[in-house]
Amino acid sequence: MDDGPWSTQTDIAPVATRTYFSQNTFDLLINDNLAIYMGDRWRPSLLGSSRYIWFPLSWSTGIPQIVHTDVWSVDLSSGTYIAADGISYEAESGAISGSATILSDTSFSRGKAVGYLGVFLSMTNTSAAK
Numbered sequence: 263m264d265d266g267p268w269s270t271q272t273d274i275a276p277v278a279t280r281t282y283f284s285q286n287t288f289d290l291l292i293n294d295n296l297a298i299y300m301g302d303r304w305r306p307s308l309l310g311s312s313r314y315i316w317f318p319l320s321w322s323t324g325i326p327q328i329v330h331t332d333v334w335s336v337d338l339s340s341g342t343y344i345a346a347d348g349i350s351y352e353a354e355s356g357a358i359s360g361s362a363t364i365l366s367d368t369s370f371s372r373g374k375a376v377g378y379l380g381v382f383l384s385m386t387n388t389s390a391a392k
Contacts, residue, residue, distance in 0.1 A: 274299070274319065275328045278368060282330060284315050293341040295321045299328050318343040 275281045284301030291297045299319040304312040318329040318336075320343070333346035358364070358376060365377040 272325050274326050275330070279330075281328065282315060282317070287314070289319055292336060292338070296336075296341055296343060297326075298336070318345075 281299075281301060284303045286299065287302045288300045289297045290300060297319040299315075299317045301315045301317075302312060303315060318331065318334060319326055320329050321327075329343070329345070331345040335344050335346075336342075337344055356376075362376055365375045366373055367375070
């Protein structure tokens with residue numbers, strides 16, 4: 263057993279995001295400075311709609327932090343992650359149908375998100391806004 267040194271646990275994401283509405287399932291260690299945060303978002307009343315999220319977990323600042331990025335990949339040869347560049351489209355700027363609805367919360371990007379997409383519902387993004 264390792265005798266330390268040990269330190270106090272810190273938050274791995276901004277408190278308001280509640281680890282991006284997930285709970286930690288597993289951290290896949292890539293090297294001493296990078297892991298993949300594997301979290302799950304479960305809905306007790308609709309378990310079939312539960313989802314997993316994977317984000318880079320970086321120690322580049324000296325403490326582990328989730329890197330919130332939509333599209334990324336791991337470069338195993340260099341032991342780093344690569345976040346894709348490009349335009350981010352906000353889902354709530356699109357046209358929604360069925361029982362899909364706009365949700366509001368300060369932890370969402372720009373305070374809004376699209377929720378309750380379910381089956382046979384859609385969201386079509388017609389916006390080019392970042």
